[in-house]
Amino acid sequence: MATRKLYAGAKLRETRQRLALTQKDFAAKLGVSLPYLNQMENNNRPVSTTVVLALAQEFGFDVTELGSGDSARLVSDMREAMADPVFADNAPPMADLRLAASNAPALARAFLDLHRAYRETRERLASLDEALGRDDSRMQTSPWDEVRDFFHYCDNYIDAVDHAAENFAARAAPGTPMATHAAAALDRAGVSIAHADTPRLRQFDPASRILTLSSRAAPETRAFQMLLQLALLNHDPLIEATLDLARFQSDAARAIAKIGLANYFAGAALMPYAAFLAAAQDTRHDLELLAHRFGASIEQVAHRLSTLQRPGAKGVPFFFVRVDQAGTITKRHSATHLQFARFGGACPLWNVHRAFETPGRFLRQLAETPDGVRYISLARDVSKPGGSFGAPIRRFAIALGCEVRHASALVYADDLDLTNPRAFEPIGISCRICERTTCHQRSVPPLERRLSVDADRRDVLPYTVE
Known part of the structure; x- marks a missing residue:
């Protein structure tokens, strides 16, 4: 079987830019000529074995990332967008989508943003009575979707925040519950903790420096909320720097992402990366055992398992x-x-x-x-x-x-x-883009396929997918 050639120009270029190196300096460190590097970055040549080894030895790069990254996600997202009826007569073949995702990922993301804006505009026009008189800012991408995409394309792993949370957890005395460690850290920051019989999980008063937690919440939820508040108070510069790199389109998206990063810190502190990864492997990912061991909820454990994508120490891809x-x-x-x-x-x-x-x-x-x-x-x-x-x-x-x-x-x-x-x-994935022709649970026809309707015949579906 022939060895598959590795084309990873976009990933190679992103790595060089992250290291703030010119093509000339990067080529020198990789032991290749400048024209050869240029050809690899533009996917005119595959990444050579020499370059793969140099990336690992010179920069400690996790070479498995060269074959992964955003490409598969971008192809899937573009394929779903292309299932829109507006592309019915001129949808590009799958090979073109793969080329766009691997060679021009920024262009692919721009296309997805444009299509999302088109869909949102069309949905608003369909209910014109609600759209009339609204602010033009509604024409922007949904802040919620923008933040979800940010975490999605980061592989749900934020390295700097994860390490900061792990370092915080490591400063706890052996055997100290994380809730106790978090309360002590808040006390050092001048924050007092109060409890109230209220459905509101967390309320912080910056003037009095009082953090009020719901006495109705489960213990793991209260611990999580303390860690979240600690992230907002003690790690604000780190969170703000991460937000600057993300370049969100709106203040609303940035505000939502800030809470998301604080939530990420809380989960990573409650379940520190190295210790949690070792425990997950030891228990063979038994969610109940992990929840008991780390004082977390089942949902918190499941979500944390999906973030174990640290380069060089990845867990099972969930x-x-x-x-x-x-x-x-x-x-x-x-x-x-x-x-x-x-x-x-x-x-x-x-x-x-x-x-x-x-x-x-x-x-x-x-x-x-x-x-x-x-x-x-x-x-x-x-x-x-x-x-x-x-x-x-x-x-x-x-x-x-x-x-x-x-x-x-x-x-x-x-x-x-x-x-x-x-x-x-x-x-x-969804009925809109599912290719199965005999599904008994199909709710709508697939947009990419032609239908045949026979008035004299009725099977499970009232049409046949050609």
Whole structure:
């Protein structure tokens, strides 16, 4: 079998720019000529073995990143965008999408931003009565989506913030609960902690320096909120510097991302990277054991597992998603080939939707996507009680999974028949772009395929996908 050539020009160029080196200096350190480096950066030549070794030896670069990065995500996102009917007559082939993602990732992201703005504008025009008289700022990309994309394309791993949180956790005395360590750090920062019988999880008064926590919240939630406040107070310069690099389009997106980074710090301090990775491997990713060991919730543990992408010390590449009862994705991240729908709900055949039916239990599923990749998926409801009689319950379910080739690292896969192809349920991303022609649960026709409608014939679907 022929060796596959590695074209990673965009990644090579990003690495050089991050190191603030000219092409001439970078070529010298890699031991290649300037024209040769230029050709590799423009994907006119594959990255040579000499360059791969030099990257590892000279810069400590995790060479596995050359074959990953944003390309797969960009291709998936562009493919979904191209399923829009506006491209029905001139959608480019998949090969062109892959070329754009690998050779011109900035252009691909710009296209996705443009398409997102087009969709949002079209949706507003469809309800013109609501759009009339609104501020023109609504024409911008949704701040929420912009922040989700920021974390998505960072592989849900923020190195500087993660290390800062790990260093903070390392200063705790052996055996000290993280909540105690966080309270002591807040006390040193001049912050007093109070508790109140209120549904509001956290309230900080900058004038009195009093942090009020809800006495109704679970202990792990209170610990998390203390760490979040600590991040905002003691690590504000680091968070602001990270936000500067992100270059968000609006103040709203920057504000949302700031809370997201503070949340990231809290989770990383509660579950420090090296210790958590070792424990995850030791327990074979048993979420309940990890939650007990680190004083965290099941959802916090699942989300943290999806962030273990530190160069040189990566964990199992997981996907993580949280959905509400309507199937709307409220949190999403994928370090695998599995991508989530940017518009509409997730595939109804996915076990995460069934988790609401079995509260308190883990559901397991072997699944196969249309591209032939097989996964093991774990789902559980994480509904949040209101704290008092009559208070509304916030109902969510989470799914955590990985490609089946990593199944041996999961305790949840022990008695599953991984060798039986029939054990894998067919799932997709969303009906809009799913290529399956015989799905019994399809809600809308695939946008990329032609339909045949026969008035004298009615199968499971009222049409046939050609």
